[in-house]
Amino acid sequence: MRRLWYRVGDDPIPEGAVLRRDIVVQADGRHQFRRGVPLSEVLSRAVLPIGTALPVAAPETGELEQHVASRRIAEAIAGPGTTVDTPHQGQVNVRAAQLGVVRVDARRLQRLVRTGQALVATVLDGRVAEGGEVIAIAKAPALFVSEAGLARALAVLDNAPLVRVAPFRRRRVALLAGERVRPAAVDVAVRALGAKLQRLGAILDRAERLVRDEPEAIAERISAWQRTGTEFVLTAGSILLDPDDPFLQALRRLGARMTVRGAPVDPGTMFWVAYLDTLPVFGLASCEMYGRISVFDLALPYALADERLDRALFAQLAHGGLLADTQLARMPQAWRRQEEGTD
Numbered sequence: 039m040r041r042l043w044y045r046v047g048d049d050p051i052p053e054g055a056v057l058r059r060d061i062v063v064q065a066d067g068r069h070q071f072r073r074g075v076p077l078s079e080v081l082s083r084a085v086l087p088i089g090t091a092l093p094v095a096a097p098e099t100g101e102l103e104q105h106v107a108s109r110r111i112a113e114a115i116a117g118p119g120t121t122v123d124t125p126h127q128g129q130v131n132v133r134a135a136q137l138g139v140v141r142v143d144a145r146r147l148q149r150l151v152r153t154g155q156a157l158v159a160t161v162l163d164g165r166v167a168e169g170g171e172v173i174a175i176a177k178a179p180a181l182f183v184s185e186a187g188l189a190r191a192l193a194v195l196d197n198a199p200l201v202r203v204a205p206f207r208r209r210r211v212a213l214l215a216g217e218r219v220r221p222a223a224v225d226v227a228v229r230a231l232g233a234k235l236q237r238l239g240a241i242l243d244r245a246e247r248l249v250r251d252e253p254e255a256i257a258e259r260i261s262a263w264q265r266t267g268t269e270f271v272l273t274a275g276s277i278l279l280d281p282d283d284p285f286l287q288a289l290r291r292l293g294a295r296m297t298v299r300g301a302p303v304d305p306g307t308m309f310w311v312a313y314l315d316t317l318p319v320f321g322l323a324s325c326e327m328y329g330r331i332s333v334f335d336l337a338l339p340y341a342l343a344d345e346r347l348d349r350a351l352f353a354q355l356a357h358g359g360l361l362a363d364t365q366l367a368r369m370p371q372a373w374r375r376q377e378e379g380t381d
Contacts, residue, residue: 039182040096044077047088051077052096054103056181059093074104074128074181097182104128107178107188111156114192115147115176117199128181132174134167137239138203139339142174144354147200155183155191160201162358165368166238166339167203174201204343208269208318211235212244214259216251216275216285223327227274230329237373238342244268251275256288264317270341271319274327278308285321294319297348302356306333311347318347331365 042052055077063069063084071080077094086092097103102110105125112122112130119138123131134140142163150156160174167173178188213231215224224247232242244263248255260271276285278300289296289312298311310321318341326334336355340347358364366374 039098039101039180042094042096044092044094046081046086046090046092051081052094054182055094055096056103057093058095058181061092072127095181100185101182102178102185102188104178104181104183107183107185108176110188111158111178111192112174112176114195115150115158115174115200117202119203119205120173120199120201129175129177131172132176132201134169134171134173134203136169136203136205138167138205139343139345140165140167140173141202141204141345143198143200146195146198149194150191150200153191153194154179155188158200162364162368164336164339164355166370166373168370168372171370173203204345206239206339206342207344208342209240210244210268211240211242211270211272212263212268213242213246213272213274214256215245215247216256216273217248218251218275219247219327221247224274227327230327231272231334233329234335234338235342238339240270240342242272248275251284253284253287253291256285257291260288260314260317260319261292264314269317271317272322273319274322274324276310276321278310278321278323289314289319297346298352301333301337301352301359303333303336303352303359303361305330305361306336309333309337311337311341331361333361335365336361336368 041058057071057073057075060072063086069084105128108125108128108130112132116122116132119135121133121135140161142160144163147158147160151158157177157179158174213228228242228245235242263271273285277283292314294312294314296310296312300307301309305325308323312319322334326332337347366377
């Protein structure tokens with residue numbers, strides 16, 4: 039990048055020149071121009087006295103202007119379910135194209151930012167986003183950057199995006215409560231869980247309480263629901279620490295695979311996840327059933343979007359697993375205002 043002073047009327051306009059500082063022009067009325075604005079735009083919009091000196095920068099051979107470089111970065115990081123804005127003041131916003139759960143590859147994001155060639159910031163992995171919300175920003179770190187240097191930096195992405203939005207696909211949900219859960223508590227849970235599911239486009243269309251926790255009955259009920267169109271099962275009343283718990287015995291009878299046995303999340307350490315073929319089954323403790331923020335809010339968007347819930351995912355979610363501090367940041371902005379009572 040070449041740093042120059044351009045004098046109006048005296049010098050030829052350097053090719054690709056942009057302002058390198060914010061300026062205010064008072065000659066024919068007040069005009070304010072921000073750094074990065076093309077010199078040609080300044081000269082077309084404001085009448086300047088001959089000899090006025092303007093601080094500009096011009097590219098060296100092989101350099102890209104910031105807007106062009108920022109656009110390349112944004113297009114490289116944006117994946118399915120996103121849209122890319124036009125550049126504004128050197129920055130490009132990446133937005134959610136639909137309601138869904140945002141997935142961010144934090145490891146490769148760190149590798150890209152460490153190159154020093156790209157400024158990229160994203161929302162938290164697992165955040166629910168509504169269509170049109172900004173979920174990432176991309177910006178080149180200088181008014182002009184080396185095209186070859188930027189290409190080397192983007193190569194660390196291995197031609198795969200950093201951020202995507204997985205749409206919610208599962209709709210029909212069932213709740214199976216054990217004998218430890220009182221009937222009145224089941225009614226409260228149905229209302230609380232149903233409201234959370236409805237926000238994400240799903241419906242709690244089946245709910246049942248067992249009179250006795252018998253592994254055969256639990257296995258039969260879950261298997262029957264799976265055959266008749268249930269896409270996601272919630273259970274309540276199991277005891278994860280008891281190897282002979284009837285719900286855990288039922289899962290073994292069905293040949294289900296338990297992928298999460300206890301979560302590094304609070305509230306929700308005794309949460310579990312199993313899969314019966316492709317059917318996800320959650321084990322909810324009392325803290326997850328009655329409306330308070332818990333691991334259920336953290337895990338639910340992944341399940342409804344068909345994103346795999348396993349130990350590897352929860353190892354990532356341990357950073358930020360104190361939900362009293364972090365879960366609000368995973369909500370769409372409109373939902374946050376409702377939670378905070380400011381809408």
